[in-house]
Amino acid sequence: MQLQLSPELQAFREEMRTFFTTQVPQEIRDKVAARRHPTKQDFVTTQQILNAANLAVPHWPVEYGGRDWTPLQRHIWREEMQLAHVPEPLAFNTSMIGPVLAQFGNEEQKDRFLAKTANLDIWWCQGFSEPDAGSDLAGLRTTAVQDGDEWVVNGQKTWTTMGQHADWIFCLARTDPTAEKKQRGISMLVFPMDTPGVTLRPIELLDGGFEVNEVFFEDVRVPSENLIGEVNKGWDQAKFLLGNERVGIARVGGTKGMLALAKELARETMYNGAPLLEDRRYSSRIAEIENELVALELTALRVVANSADGKPHPASSVLKLKGSVLQQEVTELIVDIAGPLSVASFAEEGSDVPDWARVSAPEYLNYRKVSIYGGSNEVQRVIISGTILGL
Amino acid sequence: MDFTYDSEQNDLREAVAALLTRAYGDSEARRKVTKTDPGFDEKVWTQLAEMGLLGLPFAEEHGGMGAGPVEVAIVAEEIGRVLAPEPFIEAVVLAGGLIDAVGTDAQKGEFLEAVAGGTSLPTFAHAEIGTRWTPTASAVTATEAGDGWTLSGAKEPVPHGARADVLVVSAALPGGGTGLFVVQGDATGLSRTGYRNHDGTRSANVRFDGTPATQLGTGGDQTQAIERAQAVARIAYSHESVGAMDTALRTTTEYLKTRKQFGVTLNKFQALNFRAADMYVSLELARSIALWASVVQLSDGDVVTAADRARLLTSRTGRHIGKDAIQLHGGIGVTAEYKVGHYTSRLTAIDHLLGDGDFAADRLAAKVGSYPTVDPLGAPYA
Numbered sequence: 085m086q087l088q089l090s091p092e093l094q095a096f097r098e099e100m101r102t103f104f105t106t107q108v109p110q111e112i113r114d115k116v117a118a119r120r121h122p123t124k125q126d127f128v129t130t131q132q133i134l135n136a137a138n139l140a141v142p143h144w145p146v147e148y149g150g151r152d153w154t155p156l157q158r159h160i161w162r163e164e165m166q167l168a169h170v171p172e173p174l175a176f177n178t179s180m181i182g183p184v185l186a187q188f189g190n191e192e193q194k195d196r197f198l199a200k201t202a203n204l205d206i207w208w209c210q211g212f213s214e215p216d217a218g219s220d221l222a223g224l225r226t227t228a229v230q231d232g233d234e235w236v237v238n239g240q241k242t243w244t245t246m247g248q249h250a251d252w253i254f255c256l257a258r259t260d261p262t263a264e265k266k267q268r269g270i271s272m273l274v275f276p277m278d279t280p281g282v283t284l285r286p287i288e289l290l291d292g293g294f295e296v297n298e299v300f301f302e303d304v305r306v307p308s309e310n311l312i313g314e315v316n317k318g319w320d321q322a323k324f325l326l327g328n329e330r331v332g333i334a335r336v337g338g339t340k341g342m343l344a345l346a347k348e349l350a351r352e353t354m355y356n357g358a359p360l361l362e363d364r365r366y367s368s369r370i371a372e373i374e375n376e377l378v379a380l381e382l383t384a385l386r387v388v389a390n391s392a393d394g395k396p397h398p399a400s401s402v403l404k405l406k407g408s409v410l411q412q413e414v415t416e417l418i419v420d421i422a423g424p425l426s427v428a429s430f431a432e433e434g435s436d437v438p439d440w441a442r443v444s445a446p447e448y449l450n451y452r453k454v455s456i457y458g459g460s461n462e463v464q465r466v467i468i469s470g471t472i473l474g475l
Numbered sequence: 476m477d478f479t480y481d482s483e484q485n486d487l488r489e490a491v492a493a494l495l496t497r498a499y500g501d502s503e504a505r506r507k508v509t510k511t512d513p514g515f516d517e518k519v520w521t522q523l524a525e526m527g528l529l530g531l532p533f534a535e536e537h538g539g540m541g542a543g544p545v546e547v548a549i550v551a552e553e554i555g556r557v558l559a560p561e562p563f564i565e566a567v568v569l570a571g572g573l574i575d576a577v578g579t580d581a582q583k584g585e586f587l588e589a590v591a592g593g594t595s596l597p598t599f600a601h602a603e604i605g606t607r608w609t610p611t612a613s614a615v616t617a618t619e620a621g622d623g624w625t626l627s628g629a630k631e632p633v634p635h636g637a638r639a640d641v642l643v644v645s646a647a648l649p650g651g652g653t654g655l656f657v658v659q660g661d662a663t664g665l666s667r668t669g670y671r672n673h674d675g676t677r678s679a680n681v682r683f684d685g686t687p688a689t690q691l692g693t694g695g696d697q698t699q700a701i702e703r704a705q706a707v708a709r710i711a712y713s714h715e716s717v718g719a720m721d722t723a724l725r726t727t728t729e730y731l732k733t734r735k736q737f738g739v740t741l742n743k744f745q746a747l748n749f750r751a752a753d754m755y756v757s758l759e760l761a762r763s764i765a766l767w768a769s770v771v772q773l774s775d776g777d778v779v780t781a782a783d784r785a786r787l788l789t790s791r792t793g794r795h796i797g798k799d800a801i802q803l804h805g806g807i808g809v810t811a812e813y814k815v816g817h818y819t820s821r822l823t824a825i826d827h828l829l830g831d832g833d834f835a836a837d838r839l840a841a842k843v844g845s846y847p848t849v850d851p852l853g854a855p856y857a
Binding site: 085086087088089090093156167340341343344347348351361362364367368370371372374375376377378379380381382383385386389399402405406462464465466468469470472473474475 | 476477478479480481545724728731732742745748749751752753755756759760761763764766767769770771773774776784787788791836837839840841843844847848849851852853856857
């Protein structure tokens, strides 16, 4: 056993840290550090800088731009990126459709999409959830009916994150309504968001922001070469994709950064004549969160060291569950540090409330999402009790 | 970074597990053993000695195995798994550890070989009524008397204080500070009253009345050595806790799969399964931090802070798993005939011996402002 990273991995970590903190524009990283939403162009600029250095899709197969890194290297890459407040490569491209195309796509599809997907020349969005198919994804109702060499898609998707920026959508649709099991008879189609019949309605969230959308399909005609994998086998791709979605979901680096910020804010905030950081209840609360975060990071390291063939370790459900709870606890802590100032969410010029306090409550409310997306924490408990504990 | 056990460590685990399962695989056997003094099985103690486990962390020249903290952790975890009542941590890790850390070469030669051989069972007489979890002593005072010293005052609770034949005693020094002394079990002016603890182990009230004592090591204030030895013992206890939590959860899930109510097994009830899932999350986090703390010790890192981290998390998770293991069993969990409640009892005892979660949280809280983030693989741990 050994605690320290090997000299090679220490050098690797240093290389990542140096790259992220010197090559990604400070202005973009400052925005992330200040808990402001990066713009579409910020994401594109960042991902193209990363991709030019072969750092956007290291987990892909080598022939498509991957790096053949160990799970630990990927972990370090991701953690350093989060610690440096770098907007991560767009998950829809790099963790979701990219690996699916590499695994299930035909040669023509790989040639057509993979390079542009890695470089964020195409911005993808995810057409999975529907109003009546959330955690029960296989209950989806959007249909695709074959008509000559086209599929005609009708239905509705929802919670389509950043769909307003998207060029293309990857979409699950029911292609065999007569299949006995609802998981069978689903296929994966991809098409441009400006295809006639596609309309998008933004959904305003509690924080006043627009990051998710409803997407409606009305007789959307999709060429049959845009079907990924085999007809009626889309569930295999969906499972593959959702397994990848949980990787890196502990978000230890991001939460560490938020907790460091919370400490600074608590140091600057006075309460009863002393910095809030010296208030025993606050310092204890920080110590408890920080300690669980240490345990989570160590668990993540154990999981990455034991994950074979890139398949997620069953304990990755622990990472999702605890990782999301800790993210939420830190956002809650920051609202509490802001105290009465936390109400001034939409103050503009003329207000003395600092920026961080303005965004604290919206972010706290927004972060309720992290225990819901990527398989809600209740779904993770089903996985743990069923798959791991055999209950 | 490497947190995997090597083949020798796996072999050690198997051997320890085999021995302890033979002795306590049937929880009734433990119940019987803990009913009568000394609260553990002297034969098992001898077997542990024959396997070399009682000298595990000591140098070979002192009759030990020269093994490291990870090997100690493995033994502690296996002890926790079956709740073996033998005082490995109390006698070997803590009392023996102090002799090893502070004693002169002659003292190490005199005491450690006997500990490793199973012929001597030392204990650390440190706790005093009126204070808690400090590395200092005040109720027992040391006085110089000719060439040696005498001690006066009382210590309680002293783990296995009635059975131990050698007492390592902390005492307030005349010029301030806390010294460490060795008192033989048959010393004059020493009186000991042993009793049974709720978890089946033993403690004692130990009184010193001008009791002759020998200075451990070269004398002087030993507060830091005590702090460190307690930290190492806290880490070992965190592994014993992990072993106990593992069995408590396993016992609970087996029960959920077999116990029927309303015509179905309990695992048909999602409310119960979800609680078991949360127990698993607690267990895995505890396992990670306990193992890490041992590797910090191996790396000669900041063992005191690492121990506080392990203590805090195993306190929180031990309470969570201990309480829910009983709740998910229902009434049978509160009975002495059934094993699961004994795990909760032991976890509760461990939680209070060397500092509880709030104690550790306070110590960590005092430092959170002095650094921005924790890197568990970097300074001050590596």
